[in-house]
Amino acid sequence: MEKSRKGERRITLGQVAGRYLNAVWPERWWTLAAVVFWAAGLGITIIIPLYYKEFIDILTKSTPGPDSVPSLLHIIVIVVCLNLVMWAFYRLSTVAAIHFESRTIQALRNEAFEYLLDHSYIFFANHFAGALVQKVNRYANAFDSIAEHLLWDFTQVIVRLAGVTVGLWFFSQKLALLMLAGGCAMIIVHIIAAFWKIRYDLRKAAQDTVVTATLADAITNHTTIQSFAQNFFEFRLFHAATLSLRRLTVSSWSVSAIIEALQHGLLIVTELSLLYFGVLYWQAGLITVGTFVLMHTYYVQMADTLWNFGRVIRGIYQNVADGKEMVEILATPHDVVDAPHAKKLAVTHGEVRFDNALFYYHAGRSVLDRINLAIRPGERVGLVGPSGAGKSTLVKLLFRFYDLAGGKITIDGQDISTVTQESLRGQVSLVPQDPILFHRTLMDNIRYGRQGATDAEVIHAAKLAHCHEFIEALPAKYQTFVGERGIKLSGGERQRVAIARAILKNAPILVLDEATSSLDSHSEMLIQDALDVLMKGKTTIVIAHRLSTIRKMDRILVMNEGKILEEGTHEGLIRKRSGLYKKLWSLQAGGFIPDDAPVEEKKEEVI
Numbered sequence: 001m002e003k004s005r006k007g008e009r010r011i012t013l014g015q016v017a018g019r020y021l022n023a024v025w026p027e028r029w030w031t032l033a034a035v036v037f038w039a040a041g042l043g044i045t046i047i048i049p050l051y052y053k054e055f056i057d058i059l060t061k062s063t064p065g066p067d068s069v070p071s072l073l074h075i076i077v078i079v080v081c082l083n084l085v086m087w088a089f090y091r092l093s094t095v096a097a098i099h100f101e102s103r104t105i106q107a108l109r110n111e112a113f114e115y116l117l118d119h120s121y122i123f124f125a126n127h128f129a130g131a132l133v134q135k136v137n138r139y140a141n142a143f144d145s146i147a148e149h150l151l152w153d154f155t156q157v158i159v160r161l162a163g164v165t166v167g168l169w170f171f172s173q174k175l176a177l178l179m180l181a182g183g184c185a186m187i188i189v190h191i192i193a194a195f196w197k198i199r200y201d202l203r204k205a206a207q208d209t210v211v212t213a214t215l216a217d218a219i220t221n222h223t224t225i226q227s228f229a230q231n232f233f234e235f236r237l238f239h240a241a242t243l244s245l246r247r248l249t250v251s252s253w254s255v256s257a258i259i260e261a262l263q264h265g266l267l268i269v270t271e272l273s274l275l276y277f278g279v280l281y282w283q284a285g286l287i288t289v290g291t292f293v294l295m296h297t298y299y300v301q302m303a304d305t306l307w308n309f310g311r312v313i314r315g316i317y318q319n320v321a322d323g324k325e326m327v328e329i330l331a332t333p334h335d336v337v338d339a340p341h342a343k344k345l346a347v348t349h350g351e352v353r354f355d356n357a358l359f360y361y362h363a364g365r366s367v368l369d370r371i372n373l374a375i376r377p378g379e380r381v382g383l384v385g386p387s388g389a390g391k392s393t394l395v396k397l398l399f400r401f402y403d404l405a406g407g408k409i410t411i412d413g414q415d416i417s418t419v420t421q422e423s424l425r426g427q428v429s430l431v432p433q434d435p436i437l438f439h440r441t442l443m444d445n446i447r448y449g450r451q452g453a454t455d456a457e458v459i460h461a462a463k464l465a466h467c468h469e470f471i472e473a474l475p476a477k478y479q480t481f482v483g484e485r486g487i488k489l490s491g492g493e494r495q496r497v498a499i500a501r502a503i504l505k506n507a508p509i510l511v512l513d514e515a516t517s518s519l520d521s522h523s524e525m526l527i528q529d530a531l532d533v534l535m536k537g538k539t540t541i542v543i544a545h546r547l548s549t550i551r552k553m554d555r556i557l558v559m560n561e562g563k564i565l566e567e568g569t570h571e572g573l574i575r576k577r578s579g580l581y582k583k584l585w586s587l588q589a590g591g592f593i594p595d596d597a598p599v600e601e602k603k604e605e606v607i
Contacts, residue, residue: 013198016320016327020143023108027100034096034151039159041089044082046163049297051075051082053171057290093151101147105140112136112326120335121401122361130216131209132329139326142319149319153305153312157187160305164298171291172281175274179298182270186306189266193259194313200252201318207245209325214241267303274299336403336421344423349377350508350539351412352398358406359397367393369562370407380540382550384584385559391543394559395511398541399425411509429507433514433543435498437486442471443478445486445497449505458504464533465500467493503534510535512542547585556581 024031055075058068113136124132161183168176218225218234225234278295281287287295354373361367368390375381383391396402397409400416409416416424429449437445446458453461459478462468470493474480486494502510512531528549544550551570558566558573558581566573566581573581 013320016324019327020146023104027103030096030100034093034100035155037089037093037096038151038155041086041093042156042159043163044086046167048079048082049294050167051079053290053294056293057288060289097151101144105144108140108143112139115330118334121396122335131213134209134212135326135329138322142323145319146316149312149316153308156305157309160301164302168295168298172287175277175295178273178277179302183302183306186263186266189262190309190313194317197255198317198321200255202321204248204252205321207248211241211245214238263307271299336400338420339418342418342420345411345414345419345427347412347427347508349412351377352509352539353410356407357404357409359393359402359404367562371564373564375539377539378537380535380554382553382556383541383543383559384547384556384581389559390562391559392513395513395541395543399428427507428509428511429502429505430511431498431502431513435494437482437494437497439481439484441479441481442497445482446500446504449501453504461500461504464503465496467496467500508538510538510540514543514545
């Protein structure tokens with residue numbers, strides 16, 4: 001299969017259908033029961049008109065006999081019983097359908113969510129969150145519609161067309177063949193038309209995803225839009241996306257109108273042919289009035305079923321197209337996977353080593369250039385350097401958010417590419433620069449560090465992180481919902497919650513990525529005490545622009561352009577007559593390194 005530009009697989013509609021069939025297979029007996037009961041109920045709708053034919057033939061006799069009324073009453077009783085049996089079959093079919101559809105939809109949602117969540121960091125960096133959410137929902141909802149179409153509509157077409165042909169065959173083979181020919185012609189037209197229309201539906205579905213992604217992106221960044229007064233720009237961007245969607249929708253609907261016109265024409269031709277030949281055969285005495293009524297009743301049933309069949313075929317293809325985008329993601333291999341027979345990481349000391357580590361996002365432009373670094377157990381190491389030096393990439397590789405292009409990373413001698421990702425990340429805590437919280441309670445967000453923690457342990461961690469004070473001031477205290485991405489909290493409050501989460505996790509290896517960057521001076525002083533407690537006995541990597549936060553580190557590494565240029569203690573580095581660290585220290589204001597510091601000048605001094 002060919003890869004798309006985004007790395008996803010280009011797949012056929014048949015492969016999408018195969019995914020859905022695999023999902024149905026565990027519920028195959030319930031599915032079969034639903035189809036059988038529904039077909040049985042439809043079969044009775046073919047049988048009942050046969051009794052109506054007999055009923056009409058009795059009524060139209062020129063001289064009613066003495067047994068006419070009892071015979072008519074007998075037919076009425078049979079028809080009532082058949083309707084009751086049909087009702088029972090339909091109800092049993094509904095029960096079976098509810099069972100298999102609900103379970104299959106749940107399985108599809110779970111499959112999509114679990115596979116999606118296992119994709120790499122770079123995958124999510126390349127996709128809009130809103131678009132991914134829509135793809136997951138479409139994937140499950142499309143199956144719901146397909147199951148409904150196949151069970152209720154497609155089965156009905158097969159049973160009705162076969163049933164009316166067989167039922168009419170016993171009274172007039174020529175009329176039966178004419179009915180069958182008209183029905184098959186309509187089915188063929190519908191199938192050809194559906195293939196014609198699907199190309200428009202695919203384009204429409206893809207543009208609908210673009211509209212959703214544009215909308216989600218604007219809503220997520222509404223503060224930025226307003227602060228830069230770019231409402232009009234965003235309006236134009238969204239209007240352009242919806243205009244394209246409208247044009248594609250018009251094309252799709254226009255094709256549907258043409259198809260329905262052809263369909264209507266075929267129905268008219270079939271009906272007029274049946275009526276014409278029916279009258280001729282009746283005049284010749286080949287059929288009775290009851291047979292004529294039976295023929296027309298069967299035609300009405302078939303016409304109603306086949307009229308909807310056109311929508312069924314197009315609906316199925318539309319639904320398959322809707323599910324196609326998610327199946328492309330499901331068919332895309334994960335960038336980072338566990339090695340075969342991967343073992344759990346066992347951390348006994350906490351030694352971290354980067355051996356000749358090479359990494360790049362694009363070929364020819366290395367982000368880490370053959371890094372060799374050994375961090376002793378329990379050592380506290382600071383990483384500094386200008387933006388883009390490779391600091392954050394270094395710790396992302398430690399978490400194995402990416403795989404190395406060369407070299408290896410080991411923890412206590414174990415290559416992290418040979419252990420399970422879950423066990424690796426369970427042994428490393430991260431406090432990011434911009435922590436993102438779940439739209440859950442504060443208790444839930446802190447407990448995320450260790451799901452089995454008691455309330456008392458959560459509160460203890462919050463106290464150590466100095467967030468207990470502001471939490472207790474809230475009306476709902478620890479049961480306060482923080483809003484989407486933690487928007488109801490300030491940056492400093494979110495960061496303290498993230499620190500509390502790391503304290504609760506208590507992993508032997510700790511990564512702090514600008515963990516105090518959003519704190520004011522007073523809060524930073526309080527949190528430094530908590531971090532000192534947190535770092536005791538742990539191998540710690542601290543990324544910092546504010547150099548005051550790493551002065552107490554055992555060792556400081558100075559990075560630039562993917563290389564380690566200097567290392568040593570704070571005191572040792574600032575004693576160097578010409579060094580990047582000393583230059584950064586002299587440029588900082590209150591311990592903060594400007595992102596636009598003259599890196600080239602620093603590099604020349606180091607050289």
